[in-house]
Amino acid sequence: MTVRVIFVAPAIGAELRGARFGDDAPPDAAGLAAARAAAGSLPATPRGFTAPSSRCRLTAAALGVDAEPAAALADLDVGSWRGHSLDEIAAAQPMAVSAWLADPTAAPHGGESVTALCARVGGWLEALADHPGRVLAVAEPAVVRAAVVHALGLPAAAFWRLDVRPLSATELSGRAGRWNLRCGADLTPS
Template sequence: MATTLLLICIAATASSREGRFPDPAEPLDAAGARAAAQAVLSDRFRTSAYRSPSRAAAETASAMALSASEEALLSDLSYGDWTGRSFAEIAGAQPGALDLWLSDPTQGTPGGESMDQALKRIGAWMDRIAALDAPVCAITHPMIVRAALAHALDLPLRSTLAIDVAPLSHTVLSFNRSWRLQSLGLASGHAPG
């Protein structure tokens, strides 16, 4: 038997709808909370469940009636000085800075964490759970899902920025001697396998 890892992206927040860098203390918005409450999760993923320490991840798990252990390695990137700020505000105040960050994710935001750092921590967590030989569920953030894909598939970090990770989307990876991508998709009315 292999380890199966279901990564669920947090439900929608105001920052995800408005084009702002998220804040770990930010709650789900009303529509995000409703969508999370309607999400269906297979019972096999309820036994070993983890979540980011962020408020949005805790509220996503709660709305899904999922008892998930807090795991610091699932935290979103630290966006440092850009936390809570809109993309438009940053582009206006620091011309070219946002484009530079997007073109080279190995560089962190001012005072923040780089994608390389996120890749190392999520990779270490994935390597640890690979030995569980069981289904695992993790509620985390779009950038961490991208870093997990980079780790699992040995993708360049910059290429992962071209992957849209929607609120409540599911990414399913499996480990049997090596990580493999099983599926990417939006949450629907049915439970993932």
């Protein structure tokens, strides 16, 4: 039996606009308005999940999705870099940033490595395969990238080569450890 997981990236807010590492800031008014406008563009799903961040929870609500929080969908933990921009960190810790971007097992910030994120999200994805049907998950862009890396069996270094736009949908369908990808599409207003 096939499970179809539609990942939706959250609406944009000041954090994403400023390219800052997650600090749990909510989407801005324009982002929420875009989510409300796109509410009817998603197929009905019997099961909905959301990352625990306020950005994902508020996006799910604006989309009209009844979603339960799933800890496994939490954003990449960037430890001491949280709340800062990549430019700020690169200026203060250039060697640490270089190591982090070059080695998916590195976590110089004291948080989680990209490899660990891919394993966490992959475990959640594989657990869904036992329950066929359609699932919708509002999750941070890093989580969507990690799901694609896991599902397609890509090397963890490919994580940095995937872009996930706000309010885009990425669909994975699979069974018995085999997944297919429908690349991210922008949600269109209903």
